[in-house]
Amino acid sequence: MKDAIIVGGGILGMLTARSLHEAGLKVMIIDQGELGKESTWAGGGILSPLYPWRYPDPISHLVQYGQQHYPTLCDTLREETGIDPQWIRSGLVFMGDQEYAEAHVWAKQWGYALQHLTSATALHTCESQLADTFQTGMFMPAIAQVRNPRIADALRTSLRLLPIEIAEHYPVSGLEVTNGRVTGVSMGNEVFHANNVILTAGAWTGLFPEMQALNVTIRPVLGQMILFRGARGLLNRIVLHEGTYLIPRQDGRILCGSTLEMRGFDKQTTTEAYEALREKAYQIMPTLRDLPINNHWAGLRPGSPDGVPYIDEHPEIGGLYVNAGHYRYGVTMGLASVHMMTDMLLGNTPRIDPTPYRLDAVRVPTAEFK
Numbered sequence: 001m002k003d004a005i006i007v008g009g010g011i012l013g014m015l016t017a018r019s020l021h022e023a024g025l026k027v028m029i030i031d032q033g034e035l036g037k038e039s040t041w042a043g044g045g046i047l048s049p050l051y052p053w054r055y056p057d058p059i060s061h062l063v064q065y066g067q068q069h070y071p072t073l074c075d076t077l078r079e080e081t082g083i084d085p086q087w088i089r090s091g092l093v094f095m096g097d098q099e100y101a102e103a104h105v106w107a108k109q110w111g112y113a114l115q116h117l118t119s120a121t122a123l124h125t126c127e128s129q130l131a132d133t134f135q136t137g138m139f140m141p142a143i144a145q146v147r148n149p150r151i152a153d154a155l156r157t158s159l160r161l162l163p164i165e166i167a168e169h170y171p172v173s174g175l176e177v178t179n180g181r182v183t184g185v186s187m188g189n190e191v192f193h194a195n196n197v198i199l200t201a202g203a204w205t206g207l208f209p210e211m212q213a214l215n216v217t218i219r220p221v222l223g224q225m226i227l228f229r230g231a232r233g234l235l236n237r238i239v240l241h242e243g244t245y246l247i248p249r250q251d252g253r254i255l256c257g258s259t260l261e262m263r264g265f266d267k268q269t270t271t272e273a274y275e276a277l278r279e280k281a282y283q284i285m286p287t288l289r290d291l292p293i294n295n296h297w298a299g300l301r302p303g304s305p306d307g308v309p310y311i312d313e314h315p316e317i318g319g320l321y322v323n324a325g326h327y328r329y330g331v332t333m334g335l336a337s338v339h340m341m342t343d344m345l346l347g348n349t350p351r352i353d354p355t356p357y358r359l360d361a362v363r364v365p366t367a368e369f370k
Contacts, residue, residue: 002028002165002194004345005185007172008201009035011331012323014155015338016198017164023346028165028192030172030185032204035159036152039202039330042223042299044247044257045146047332048092050240053099053106058308058356060110063329065336065352067144073335074146077154080161085151086250092143093117093127095241095284097136107140115139127237129285134241145238147249148331167192172201175210181318196345198321202302203265205324210317214359216310218325220265221303224273225257227295228281228288235285244280254288256281267298303327305365311337311357313344321345322359 004020006013009031017029029035047067049055074087094103100116107114117123117137124130126139159166167187176184176191184193199205206218235248247255259273274296281288304310304325314320323341326333336352343350355361 002026002192004028004196004198005030005192005194006198006200007185008199008205008324009033009166009168010038010040010200010202011036011152011155011334012200012202012326012338013198014152014159015334016200016323016341017159018155018162019338019342020345021162021164023342028167028194029159030167030170030187030192032169032171034168035156035166039299039301040152041149042225042297043148043328043331044225044245044255045148045151045331046092046143046238046245046247047145048140048143049329049332050243050245051094051099051103052110053103056306056308056356059329059333061352062309062333062336064110065339066332066334067142069335070144070146074151074154077151077158081154081157083150083154083157085154086147087144088146088250089142089144090236090238090248091139091141092238092240093123093130094138094140095130095134095239097138100138103138113141115141127235127239129235129287130239131284131286139237143238145247146331151331175208175317175320177210177317177320180316182314182320196319196321198323198341198345200323202324202330203300205302205322210314210320211322214315216322216325216359217305217363218310219262219303220300221327222261222263222267222298223258223301223328224261224269224277224296224298225255226274226277226281226293228254228256228291229294230254230288230291234287239284241280241284244277244284246281246284253294254281254285254291265300267300269296269298301327302330305363307366308361308363309333309337309357310359311340311344311354312359315359
């Protein structure tokens with residue numbers, strides 16, 4: 001009998017396993033594939049929403065907590081595993097300043113530095129590789145990134161060094177519930193028993209009948225990305241223009257993303273998306289035309305109606321917890337949401353007010369979810 005079984009082995013599941021193990025619980029983590037190889041692997045790793053002032057406060061609370069604690073986590077993982085998650089404070093450049101008034105108010109409220117780049121000289125001094133057509137912008141110097149595949153590798157390796165039972169390539173076929181309380185999970189003909197079950201299955205969380213009965217809406221949202229291979233230091237800042245971003249990696253790779261597509265669980269990449277991303281990247285940074293594109297991939301984000309994740313215990317099934325629906329920001333909000341979930345399960349006072357993340361919280365869908 002386990003104290004807790006975690007269903008879903010992305011960053012949320014792996015962080016939850018670590019956190020509960022550190023609290024002294026006997027833990028098992030299950031994934032239908034390999035740990036960390038779905039949306040966790042596929043994302044960009046910007047530790048901020050793209051336009052943070054556009055998002056509701058519950059997202060800002062989770063993001064800010066994570067920004068404060070990711071450096072320590074990454075240092076710890078590097079020391080434990082020898083794998084560097086590559087936490088880098090790149091800073092984030094926004095092309096154009098049309099939303100400066102809103103961004104300024106938000107930055108002042110939340111305590112972020114925001115520089116107004118009011119001339120082409122100021123903008124290109126901040127990031128020299130931008131196209132000459134851009135004349136103004138904004139810059140948040142404190143924004144950092146992690147490299148998704150590397151933090152996934154580090155977390156996966158760390159779990160394998162601990163006495164945590166790991167079941168990969170095992171799809172969960174259902175939950176076992178007795179007298180109004182979860183008692184375990186079933187995988188085909190096998191049943192694994194536990195006092196608590198935590199669903200961190202990303203876009204697949206909404207498929208559980210226990211979630212559908214509550215009208216919990218978590219939809220897969222496809223995102224396609226491409227990767228350029230350049231020289232180290234060619235691009236130094238994360239750059240954002242009209243929803244398309246460029247992320248410079250430590251080794252010179254530059255990631256460009258991403259699309260937002262409602263195609264169910266279809267993860268196929270398309271020529272149309274490849275060409276659209278490539279042209280947007282060239283528009284932002286013309287020197288990319290001289291670089292090869294090394295990779296093109298897609299991932300499925302777990303979209304919730306307003307981007308605010310569900311972090312709560314099931315109201316009718318004791319011991320069944322949900323931590324899902326982080327949309328584009330599973331890594332960004334993941335550390336805070338896991339610590340909140342751990343506090344709930346252990347009976348501690350949550351570090352962030354859990355009310356906005358309840359399963360029954362009113363959520364107003366954004367335009368793309370209507």
